[in-house]
Amino acid sequence: MIAERTRAVLDRALAVYAQDPAAAAVLRAHRDRLDGPLRVALAGTLKAGKSTLLNALVGEQIAPTGTAECTRVVTTYRDAPAARITAEHRDGTPDRELPVVHRRGTLVIDLAGTPVERLRGLRVDWPSASLRAVTLVDTPGADSTRPGIAGRARAFLSAGDTAAPAEGADVATVLDAAPDDGADVVLHLVRHLHGADVAFAETVGERAARGIGPAGTVAVLSRADEIGGGRLDALVTAAQVARRYRADPGLRRHCRTVVPVAGLLAETARTLRGSEFAAVRDLAAGAREDVEDVLLSADRFLEAPERLVAGDHRTRRALLDRFGVHGLRLATTLVRRGAADSAGLAAELVRRSGLEELRAVVGTQLVAHGDVFRARAALAALTRVLRAVPAPRAGGEAGAAELAGAVERVLTGAHEFVEQDALVALHTAGLGGRGDAEEARRLLGGDGPDVTARLGVPPDAPAADVRGLALDALARWRRAGEDPRAERACTDVARVVVRSVEGILAER
Template sequence: MSALAGRTRAVLDRALAVYAADPAAAAVLRAHRDRLDGPLRVALAGTLKAGKSTLLNALVGEQIAPTGTAECTRVVTTYRDAPSARITAIPRDGTPPTDLPVVHRRGALVIDLGGTAERLRELRVDWPSASLRAVHLIDTPGADSTRPGVAGRARAFLSAEQEDEDGADVVLHLVRHLHDADVAFAETVGERAARGIGPAGTVAVLSHADEIGGGRLDALMTAAQVARRYRADPALRRHCRTVVPVAGLLAETARTLRATEFAAVRDLASTPREDVEDLLLSADRFLDGRFPEALERRERRALLDRFGLHGLRLATTLVRRGATDSAGLAAELVRRSGLEDLRAVVGTQLVAHGDVFRARAALGALGRVLHTVPSPRGGGDTAELAAAVERVLTGAHEFAEQDALVALQARGGPDEEARRLLGGDGPGATARLGAPSDAAPDDVRGLALDALARWRRAGEDPRADRARADVARVVVRSVEGILAGRSGG
């Protein structure tokens, strides 16, 4: 447990003693206390067919979230690591949860709700997976669903004030292209986060990056250029931590590639290149064109569903260039999908700071309880608790770092070193200093002393505006923490 989590837990324990006779308030506080040491809760949000379930499968490396051409996610669904598989349906009316059958079909988990979706508040899927130990992934319904009540469930979940264990810590917002509604979503989450309400921030994901640039082999390079342009957008960068391009379908298929699929791609790649390129000009040509080798239309359909046109073009090219087995092809497809870049962002910018997000959410929830629920034992207790909350909020440098990172986002510009020193690439000393992870202690100390001198000068520069001087002072404290051995990792 981090020192910040320990201080927050101590305040929550005192609050639980004060509100022991108020079941509702105690439940809120207990849920936040229990979450302090738990996995980061990451919600995947976006419109219908933005690729939320597909990306979730790619992150986990297994097909556990239903995908397809129809609307698959109609209930907020949390995926958690557990010793054994279990699917639990939680009704909206408060009646006891019920277990659903765990069914596999063609290597994928099947969740059959029948006609009960409108009566459910949440689904919980327990699944043995190392990928779900550090994070719980939460699949949300399409924000533009036309089914009665479905879009409302997504909005209600994402706008919740995190007053129970079901809230999200951060959001991956999946978009095909960034429209005004997407910017408005990031603004809403960002403004609420600034008040300590709801998710602590948003990462935008261009989840169909392979479709940008017409699905050419260099589509991901084009998507990376688009993402850089979005990251520089003043309206977005104030509220969005970053923008990451990912070919979600390609990533899911690569992480779950089957031997039979590799064999089919290898056979396709053995066909003369001109013929393959002609067949892959469109989905109709691929499904209905004449192949030199027999490949049933059903098999072509399955390949197209799994890879997409871009994925088939890329996979056949890689096989021609030397990918000789399914493991080699899968590794290269993952590398080119952008998935590892997203995983790195989740790890360094979200999971590594999870204790900060959870502590701020817990203190915010306690503040709202103090403001709205009278103390059963008199006003003195609430005044003392409010003072304790304020001491943690003002005394924790981790909160100052997060606020400074947000300020840097809003400003834009070339303050890469400041972002790194504030923990933007991870809280460890070497990550902050841009040094190799195995750097010698004397080298780390030398880099920290150099950075300290630079940023002290920046904070005292009379030409610096107020915002930059404020950031510089926070950076100085962060570097002092490195020298004192207080940085994480």
């Protein structure tokens, strides 16, 4: 197992660097993370919906959202027995616990006057079953105009940069510049595929190809309802756009897939309140033509007569903030079609938001390979320590050289790493034009590491059928790997696929 091999190397490194507190802290943190949840960063430009999607994934409103720039410091959300908010300082000041404040069902993070510039990050411990398999990390907008804010996101996503430090650089500064608590994978949120989004995907993807930062990226069309102009079939239009993006070689070479999600709709559905269902039900009870008229725009809804929309301006604004115009149109339609209670409405809204598809992708393409991502991050951290920290007197240069060799042996000898590199290189290798990319991606574990997932058959498929499919795939990909007319990159990927299929046959 890759986790055991990595742990053994880290144990040896901890013995060598036992007298160096900074280096030992980095190594110990990564050793502990080998058995922990996958760290998933939500990244993207300002107002892409990162905090909203985080709330939807957790099923509770624990990340601040709003029209202003809410996330100005990297904030980690993890499962814990009790709620706690901790501020981590940059200047060595001890971590400080902040008050846990709820306001109208939403967690409020109050920095108690501490300037954002002094903070290295925030850690939110929260009891949640949704956070047991993954730890979610909310990052500032990559295009923030506030001084230093965008740089925080870039620095966090560069964790694991193994480049040699500048001569005379302070060791503590070097290690802090690439935090030991970086992300394993990224959900890259985009509203539309603009140049800034493509550039961001390229930066993260190119770093991943060089073993720097998060190793896997999934692009999320996070405001999918806006793509279809807020119509009831907006998610259908967004799904078509996502398919085009998935076929775009410029984007696909840097991310595993593209998933459309109506983030606000998903958050509201996962946190729907009884009073909100009652308001939607009352609205749906009006004449259909009148309801459709007041839901043509936000202004019409806010100024609608009381006989159609109950409540004052503030109440209506709160409902609009929770659902959006598209969400209200969809929710009232679903109530008319039979959603009789808040649970039924919430379930249908979740289904139509695209959230379940995203959760499935995160589970099969990211969490299922969590041991590989965590081991890769740990070995990158060890490499950073070896380059940044002078050889300790106890072990001498020989001890550091031995560790560097051990890291290299694990990286080159583990087929799990080779598979991940092949998945990153798949679309740059030109296989997409041959029509073989989808099968190669699946056989390399793109839909999950299980044998049946790799072969695209049900989990209960007969053993004889599984073996037959594996033998057929082995013959096909051996021919592809030996094709003298193919480019070198194509044959390299094909040979990795062959090794993966041979592993399937050996397992069976």
